[in-house]
Amino acid sequence: MPSMHEVEYKIFGDDMQYVEIELDPREAVVAEAGGMMYMQDGIAMETIFGDGSSSTGKGFMGALMGAGKRLLTGESLFMTVFQNSTQQKRSVAFGAPIPGKVIAIHLAEMGGDLIAQKDAFLCAAKGVAIGIAFQRRLGVGLFGGEGFIMQRLQGDGWAFLNACGTLLQKDLAPGEKLYVDTGCLVALQPSVDYDIQMVRGVKSALFGGEGLFFATLQGPGRIWLQSLPFSRLAGRIYAASPQTGGRGRGEGSLLGGLGGLLDGDNG
Amino acid sequence: MATDALVFGPRLPPQGERVEVEVRAGLLTVEFANGRREDVLVSSLRARAGGWRGDALQLEWGEATAPFVLSIHDPIAVRAIQAQLGSRTPSVRVASTGVPKAAMIAVLAICIVVASGIALVVTQSRQLVDLAVHRIPVEWEERLGGLSLPSVMAGGEALQGGDVVLAVEDLGGRLVEHVESPYNFTWHVVQNEQVNALALPGGHVVVFTGLIAAAERPEELAGVMAHEIQHVVQRHSLRAMVRGLGLRAILSIVLSGVGDAGSQVAGLVEHLGGLSFSREQEEQADRDGLALLQRAGIDGAGMADFFERLAKTTGEPPALLSTHPASEERARRIRAQLATASVAVPLPYDWPAVRKASSSSQPATSGW
Numbered sequence: 001m002p003s004m005h006e007v008e009y010k011i012f013g014d015d016m017q018y019v020e021i022e023l024d025p026r027e028a029v030v031a032e033a034g035g036m037m038y039m040q041d042g043i044a045m046e047t048i049f050g051d052g053s054s055s056t057g058k059g060f061m062g063a064l065m066g067a068g069k070r071l072l073t074g075e076s077l078f079m080t081v082f083q084n085s086t087q088q089k090r091s092v093a094f095g096a097p098i099p100g101k102v103i104a105i106h107l108a109e110m111g112g113d114l115i116a117q118k119d120a121f122l123c124a125a126k127g128v129a130i131g132i133a134f135q136r137r138l139g140v141g142l143f144g145g146e147g148f149i150m151q152r153l154q155g156d157g158w159a160f161l162n163a164c165g166t167l168l169q170k171d172l173a174p175g176e177k178l179y180v181d182t183g184c185l186v187a188l189q190p191s192v193d194y195d196i197q198m199v200r201g202v203k204s205a206l207f208g209g210e211g212l213f214f215a216t217l218q219g220p221g222r223i224w225l226q227s228l229p230f231s232r233l234a235g236r237i238y239a240a241s242p243q244t245g246g247r248g249r250g251e252g253s254l255l256g257g258l259g260g261l262l263d264g265d266n267g
Numbered sequence: 268m269a270t271d272a273l274v275f276g277p278r279l280p281p282q283g284e285r286v287e288v289e290v291r292a293g294l295l296t297v298e299f300a301n302g303r304r305e306d307v308l309v310s311s312l313r314a315r316a317g318g319w320r321g322d323a324l325q326l327e328w329g330e331a332t333a334p335f336v337l338s339i340h341d342p343i344a345v346r347a348i349q350a351q352l353g354s355r356t357p358s359v360r361v362a363s364t365g366v367p368k369a370a371m372i373a374v375l376a377i378c379i380v381v382a383s384g385i386a387l388v389v390t391q392s393r394q395l396v397d398l399a400v401h402r403i404p405v406e407w408e409e410r411l412g413g414l415s416l417p418s419v420m421a422g423g424e425a426l427q428g429g430d431v432v433l434a435v436e437d438l439g440g441r442l443v444e445h446v447e448s449p450y451n452f453t454w455h456v457v458q459n460e461q462v463n464a465l466a467l468p469g470g471h472v473v474v475f476t477g478l479i480a481a482a483e484r485p486e487e488l489a490g491v492m493a494h495e496i497q498h499v500v501q502r503h504s505l506r507a508m509v510r511g512l513g514l515r516a517i518l519s520i521v522l523s524g525v526g527d528a529g530s531q532v533a534g535l536v537e538h539l540g541g542l543s544f545s546r547e548q549e550e551q552a553d554r555d556g557l558a559l560l561q562r563a564g565i566d567g568a569g570m571a572d573f574f575e576r577l578a579k580t581t582g583e584p585p586a587l588l589s590t591h592p593a594s595e596e597r598a599r600r601i602r603a604q605l606a607t608a609s610v611a612v613p614l615p616y617d618w619p620a621v622r623k624a625s626s627s628s629q630p631a632t633s634g635w
Contacts, residue, residue, distance in 0.1 A: 171282060189319075
């Protein structure tokens with residue numbers, strides 16, 4: 001596919017990563033507006049409506065449709081294209097907005113089609129179509145943790161996703177099943193069967209803290225899981241923050257709320 | 268027709284390989300990227316629905332422990348291959364297009380809510396009310412009127428036939444003859460002591476018998492009717508609705524009238540009857556109503572007389588005046604316009620008889 005830009009990349013960091021992408025002359029990468037960390041001189045930044053892929057390039061209406069879909073997924077309407085306008089190689093870097101791993105996926109290897117959780121996208125080579133896909137299974141849509149709307153990446157270039165916590169990449173053989181917490185799914189190949197199952201036994205639902213539903217994934221295909229759904233982390237942070245009367249429970253302080261007066265990080 | 272698919276299986280990459288497949292003459296042909304081809308007998312295929320949202324067709328062959336699986340996602344290809352495989356395939360529910368109906372409806376609903384929100388803000392301004400009203404088709408108005416008619420008619424028994432109805436219909440016909448409008452006017456006489464008349468959107472004019480009994484001359488009734496006709500023709504109730512309730516209300520009434528007319532709609536429709544016209548609209552209806560009377564050759568003094576007399580009535584003010592506030596100024600304006608009056612021909616009704624019929628037409632069942 002000539003419209004696909006073949007970029008080279010390198011991922012830095014351990015648990016809070018960023019990806020540096022090296023662009024050949026005229027090559028470009030698209031990213032969610034606001035994701036850029038740094039870029040070298042000579043890279044032209046252009047804010048575009050839609051995702052800049054040729055598949056949505058059906059004139060203004062096509063761009064409008066793409067943007068409308070992006071609005072539905074709760075993302076910003078605009079994406080930013082970073083294009084190398086010099087005759088030498090130039091780099092641009094994007095930082096993950098959440099603690100965790102950056103996943104680099106070569107879409108051509110995946111058969112050109114990938115379904116991702118809707119806020120997982122970090123950046124992609126220009127030419128990758130970043131669209132949305134609707135879940136059809138009512139159960140998955142309602143209880144799947146991601147809602148009805150997933151992100152669909154199509155094309156043959158590199159795409160970069162965020163995973164919160166530690167990443168697990170797993171290949172499921174035909175018929176192989178895996179039960180997954182609904183929030184832990186980052187991405188999957190469209191050939192993977194994705195359904196929702198209710199947790200058996202009310203006791204485990206009420207006291208297990210895992211919620212009433214989990215996702216059932218059945219091969220064939222590759223899946224990407226994150227160990228820490230961001231909402232879970234956010235929930236802990238919220239519960240622990242002084243404004244909500246939270247206490248530094250995790251630190252095991254015997255002083256409890258009083259400890260907050262002494263530990264000095266309440267500024 | 269060859270189609271793209273992913274194939275998984277022994278000695279293939281774990282994330283699958285993109286292949287082209289084709290079904291022809293009982294044979295499934297899989298063509299790999301390197302040009303290698305593999306043919307599988309359709310009769311040996313095990314088919315099932317799969318994929319992340321259950322709309323992919325997955326064909327399996329080979330050993331049960333380590334099978335090859337072909338996953339086809341394109342809905343058109345799925346349908347075509349299903350047709351070729353015949354009854355052997357499971358019921359893969361293939362979506363017609365990318366977006367499912369529920370999502371479409373949700374999006375549509377969001378659009379309507381957003382649009383009506385904008386409309387609500389926008390309708391504060393008069394020009395924009397005009398613009399909005401202008402875009403509402405006459406059929407919608409008729410529908411609105413038709414929906415709200417029963418609640419108005421509930422005020423009393425509707426008279427069918429007889430001198431009173433004939434007189435009202437004839438009078439209405441005389442007036443409408445001189446009006447250019449897309450509406451089919453219908454006249455209703457409701458037995459109710461209130462001195463009142465109503466115009467509903469779409470051309471329903473309801474006259475209460477109390478009004479007929481209170482009119483000393485047929486010209487007085489004609490005055491009120493000409494006034495009501497102007498409300499219809501100038502779409503005053505629609506304007507009042509757009510201003511008061513917003514476009515959303517009209518949309519919901521018209522749209523829900525199609526399916527289940529819930530209690531919410533009933534509430535809105537009742538609201539329609541309770542809408543009052545603005546002072547400006549009343550003046551306009553007076554002015555143009557009077558002009559209509561003159562075009563029809565009916566003495567316009569009846570209109571002024573009637574309003575004047577009602578304004579002077581002591582005791583509880585008649586219902587008509589609560590929605591049609593009479594004032595010295597209003598009567599003066601009508602009289603001033605009357606100065607340029609043309610020749611009027613008296614109306615040919617046996618008015619005392621009509622009045623008597625209106626005032627005495629109490630339900631016959633009320634006495635022995």
